[in-house]
Amino acid sequence: MRRIYLDNNATTPVLPEVLEAMRPYFGERFGNASSIHHHGQETRAAVERARDSVASLLGCKASEVVFTSGGTEGDNLAIAGLTSAGDHIITSSIEHHAVLLACKHLEDVDCELTYVPVDGRGLVDPDDVRRALQPNTKVISIMMANNETGVLQPVEEIARIAAEADVYFHTDAVQAAAKTPIDVNLIGCDVLSISGHKMHAPQGVGALYVRKGTHLQPLFYGGRHERSHRAGTENVPGIVALGKAAELAMQGFQRGDEKKMSALRDRLQQGILAQVEEAGVNGDGAPRVPNTSNIYFDHIEGESMVISLDLKGLAVSTGAACSSGAIEPSHVLIAMGLRSDRARASIRFSLGKQNTAEDIDIALALVPETVARLRELSPAYRSTASM
Ligand code: PLP
Numbered sequence: 001m002r003r004i005y006l007d008n009n010a011t012t013p014v015l016p017e018v019l020e021a022m023r024p025y026f027g028e029r030f031g032n033a034s035s036i037h038h039h040g041q042e043t044r045a046a047v048e049r050a051r052d053s054v055a056s057l058l059g060c061k062a063s064e065v066v067f068t069s070g071g072t073e074g075d076n077l078a079i080a081g082l083t084s085a086g087d088h089i090i091t092s093s094i095e096h097h098a099v100l101l102a103c104k105h106l107e108d109v110d111c112e113l114t115y116v117p118v119d120g121r122g123l124v125d126p127d128d129v130r131r132a133l134q135p136n137t138k139v140i141s142i143m144m145a146n147n148e149t150g151v152l153q154p155v156e157e158i159a160r161i162a163a164e165a166d167v168y169f170h171t172d173a174v175q176a177a178a179k180t181p182i183d184v185n186l187i188g189c190d191v192l193s194i195s196g197h198k199m200h201a202p203q204g205v206g207a208l209y210v211r212k213g214t215h216l217q218p219l220f221y222g223g224r225h226e227r228s229h230r231a232g233t234e235n236v237p238g239i240v241a242l243g244k245a246a247e248l249a250m251q252g253f254q255r256g257d258e259k260k261m262s263a264l265r266d267r268l269q270q271g272i273l274a275q276v277e278e279a280g281v282n283g284d285g286a287p288r289v290p291n292t293s294n295i296y297f298d299h300i301e302g303e304s305m306v307i308s309l310d311l312k313g314l315a316v317s318t319g320a321a322c323s324s325g326a327i328e329p330s331h332v333l334i335a336m337g338l339r340s341d342r343a344r345a346s347i348r349f350s351l352g353k354q355n356t357a358e359d360i361d362i363a364l365a366l367v368p369e370t371v372a373r374l375r376e377l378s379p380a381y382r383s384t385a386s387m
Contacts, residue, residue, distance in 0.1 A: 001313045004359045006268075008198075008352030009147050009175060009292060010317055014241065015200040015353065021244035022202070025237040033234045034223065043236045050243025054207050057246035058192065059183035061212065066229040067239050070206040071174035072098040073219070074193030077208055077230070078170040079103060079141055081216035082191070085110035087138035092116050092124050092153075093335040095143055099172055100331075103141070112136065121286035122151040122336045130161050139168040144192075145176035148332040148348055149283035150292025152176065159188030168214065174198055174206075178249035179258065179289040190214050196238060200353055201245035205238030252353070262290030265351055268360045269293040275368040282333055282346055291351040294333075296342045299381035300374045305347055308370045314363055317348045 005013070025046065031039025033047045048062070055062040068074045075098040083089060083106055091103050093115045107113045114132040118124055124142055140162045145152050155171050162169035170191040173182055178199035184192055191214060196205040210216055210229060222231030252258070273279055278298040297305065302318035309316055318330070329343035338346070349363070375381040 003313045004362055005315045006349045006351060006363060007315045007317045009348060009350035011197045011203060012200045012352045013354055014202050015248060017248060018201055018241045018244045022237040022241040025240050033236055046240050047234055047236060050239045053243035053246040057250055058209050059185055060209050064209055064212055066208045066210055066226045067234060068206045068208050068230060069204055071193055071195030074206050074208040075099045075172050076102045077219050078191040078193060079139060080219060082139045082168050083111055086136060088112040088134045088136045090114045090129055090132045090137060090140045092118060092142050094118050094122060094146055094332045096147055096172060099141055118335050120337050122146060122149045122283045123286050124153050126154055126157040126161055129158050133165050137167050139170060141170040143172040145289045146332060147175045148330055149294045150288040151283040152287040152289060155187050163188060176289060179291055181253055184209050196242040199245050199249060201241040202238055205235050205242050207242060258290045261351055264360050265291055265293055268349060268363055271364040272367050276371050293349045294346055296346040297371050298342060298345055299378050300345050300371060302344050302347055304374055305370060308374060309366060312366050314366050
């Protein structure tokens, strides 16, 4: 059976060029990047080359890039590293759990939290952020692109509000990096997190942009790696891979790859909506990253749909991978005002660089027939259909 993977917001396959770039650092180039001998110098040079590449992707200086173990660590380091007891944090109700639960923990240890809502399209209103400011507000953390809907937030405007109030602005750009161009100076953020495995590098590596002069407390104590922002021997193969993935992403932007991807995504979305009734796009009308489409199919159970499609070789998801299998409907879709049955009937399709037009053709053949069969099996649907 041919397997088609449209769950690239959960994780992406490592691209062959990325694998080739990292391979020597598992073998002959094994040195600890802190060692002063030849082996260490070789890996140090590779780490610094990767830092330059990540800095180019983000539009910052290499000295402002801190390598991490991924998005979760970057989000935690940003939020916990900028706050202490008594501080007020503003975030949104649709953040990834890496932000939401870091904030919840800080709330438990004496920080104050405000969660701004989103509208029906999944957008934060910057005025809500402005209104939430307090004299003790220390950091605003609003994601750049949502992992479930792909909706892009008005981060530039929020950054301006933060700067005017002299408050730090962190944005979780894990689902935006390599999908849409990022320039930290155009955004105006102080801290920004990215993750390797969402951009065709391996799992377990990421980076945090930390604007020069930002005082960030570390999460880990140990060696003085990463300018004392992140103790721990560097994951050299992972860092090299992230650097290569950043280079490939920039080459992709030069070729206009994101336009090709949004054309494929739009064909999938329109093709599904043309064939399936009582379906619609969550986040419609808002700007979105080019690879994501979150679609509700009324009268089905999202989990049943994921399993049925998987049996036919198509991998999709009901939302955040980390909460798949949980009975709770997506907090993102609920925050957007969806009824819980509609939130449970929603499926996320997310494309990656490896997907082809043929993949979309196959998905377009599989999805409508699967929805029809599941609705056929649903007593609730049969009774409304026969009315
Ligand atoms: N933030 C967002 C928006 C995500 O989608 C994810 C992963 O799904 C993370 C953070 C966590 O990243 P990682 O898996 O690298 O820890």
